[in-house]
Amino acid sequence: MSETIHYHSTRGGSPAVTIGQAITAGLAPDGGLYVPEALPQLDPAAFDPHGTLADSAATLLAPFFAGDALAAELPAICAEALDLHTPLRPLAYGNANVLELFHGPTAAFKDVGARFLAACMRRLPRADARPLTILVATSGDTGAAVAAAFHRQPNVRVVILYPDGLVSPRQAHQLGCFGDNVAALRVAGRFDDCQRMVKAALNDAGLQAAVPLSSANSISLGRLLPQMSYYAHAALGWWRGHGTPLNVIVPTGNLGNAMACLWVRAIGLPIGEVQLACNANATLPEFFSGADYRPRDAVATLANAMDVGAPSNFERLRWTFPDPAMLRALLQAHSVDDTAIRHTIAHHARDHDEVFCPHTATAVHRLDRLRAAGDTADWTVVATAHPAKFEGVVEPLIGHPLAVPAALASMLARSASAEPLAATDAALHDWLTR
């Protein structure tokens, strides 16, 4: 076993910890995000060419867990959490693939990280015998994935905060349908408010003493690291078959999914070009076109899980690539507005019999623009959710009802409820301590 790998804060003001401690804490004590002291390097030859996603994940993540008590359990954690299909499927029109990440229990890629985090947390020792409250701010999909992963787990409670009226009806139903140890709070604000409230609660030492808290947001390494596994698995399969790296277009909001992809490239696996497809929230596209980084309030779009004005993983991106000029040279980001999302969904259903969710459609639109500009490279678009989660947007555009995946259908058949909450840090504090 290699040397222990330590994690420190992007803000540099927190003691170094092991992966288990970083996962337990969620956010570093100085408010920064945990990052490894250095990214390990991996050789494609280390991976079993016939392995499953879980096998690839166990190989990929071993150096990230080195020296922690969880390291011995990593293969079991991967087998339990990553028993999911993430197929790389060719699209019907030239030189393009789709990496489908929506075959988990809640029909969005958030299942991968949430299930892995839950499998780690089940095995992590806790000094405190009181129940652990896992706070999760969601723009729509994370909350359900985390709830599904922790539902009925002993000594854990999940508290979901989501922006009231800004998630799809089916997303809202999913968030409210668990009950038991899961509470859904519909916040009178935007996703950024929910995210700010969760961060404030986690940084509140007095509150933490009264109510042991942890987070399950995309800032958690317990979610970010497993998201690397589907990129590694797909890229290695592609590279073995074609001898070229996988070029990827990632629908992006908080930058968790794209950050995982970039780390896979940074550790030496065959990811080629990476482009970020954003919705009308243009914080990242503006930064990448040369402007200063300017976080702002989010605007509501059809791709609601990407309605983020202050991407929380930006601090990790900056840590990974500290020189802004180099960062801008490495990556592109483009904004796709609602008109283009609608057009893309309708056009691909009509001409190619492919139905995409509004988030995936931002990446598909980016691919269409590349093709229109004469680009002929192989590209893979990342499909982050099943279109049936957004039937209110998608069905009128394609003109027919969508089949609902079985897991989603069974959640929709249950009753659902959520409590209202004001969008203030004090309101969450009061709710948690009442």
Ligand SMILES: *Cc1c(COP(=O)(O)O)cnc(C)c1O
């Ligand atoms: C969360 C989410 C995204 C954005 O992912 P980030 O990791 O926040 O960039 C995109 N699409 C869907 C369907 C999502 O649920």
